[in-house]
Amino acid sequence: MLSLKNISKYYQAGGNKTYVLNNVSLDVDAGEFVSIMGPSGSGKSTLLNIIGMLDEPSEGYHYFMKEAVHQLKEKARSALYKEYIGFVFQAYHLIDELTVYENIETPLIYQNIKSSERKALVADMLDRFQIVGKKDLFPAQLSGGQQQLVGIARALITKPRVILADEPTGNLNSKQGEEIMELFRKLNKEDKVTIIQVTHSEKNAEYGTRIINVLDGKIDSSRNV
Template structure:
């Protein structure tokens, strides 16, 4: 699905140039659930923005399915994003003036889905993330966990092949964090949705299939998650 080869991305400030991604190479296969770890400033969010085609690379090659991304226009990137990618953010990014139902429906309007199909698909995902009973509420009337479930519903209502999640549990308590992680794992295992998740929570990596640790804009470790038998701890094995 994704292959990056020796990509770099830097940002120039007033007095200094910061190399956020430094000659990085990796591949992501369809159906993987990849957790991306690392300290602040290591390039995690920049990598997610590059893979989501929200940011461009300075050098190297980025292939998404069969498309060489660095060679196409911004308009073509927008088409790929709309067709294949769903985003989940730490800050939820819900529209305050829209209800739960309207927030979830919005991407389908952009996709020009018919009104009847929009209604059906929105109701399906609201049931799936257990937010149907809040359909007429505004975001301000929801808890943090409920807002994130709405954000997940909005991300999956278009049935994307890839979900990019940037600290999806960062603003949640432990109970709501676990519920969100269970939802993401269900999407991966039952729907086959590929998930790339940036996280500061090492305890959440066992929900996925692979862990990539970044340091100074480079891949430090790349490990497969080994699912433990009952009563045993989880662990990762370097690959």
């Protein structure tokens, strides 16, 4: 489904190149649940952002759904990730001015989906996550776990093939974190959604089908669970 070949990301500092990612190659198949681990500053978030096309590598080849991403123009690239990728953030990044319902609905608006259809889709999602009762609340009125739940619902509303999650449980307590991980596992198993998450937690990493360790901008190890 996606393939990175010899990807590097560096910053020019004076005459020196500071590498964030150094010659990384990685393949992820459809249906996988990959956990990327590594210490702070190892480059794991950058790796995730490059996969999500939010960031561009300095060099290397990047294929996604058989498209050569490194050759695509900005517009085509964003069209690609809008269609196939959903993002989940550590800080949830819900829009404060919007209700739960509206937050989940927003991506559909940007895809020009008709109002009646949007209603049905959002209602389904609310139902599935059992947050119908909270649909008119604003993010500030929710607990962290509930906010992340909404964040995931929002990421799923466009039926993406891949979910990219950057420390999705980083701001949650362990019980909330567990629930989110169970949800990911279920999505991966039942809905066949490919999931790539970045995490600090050994325990959360174990939910994945493969664990990749990143150290100093390189893939240190990779093992299947």
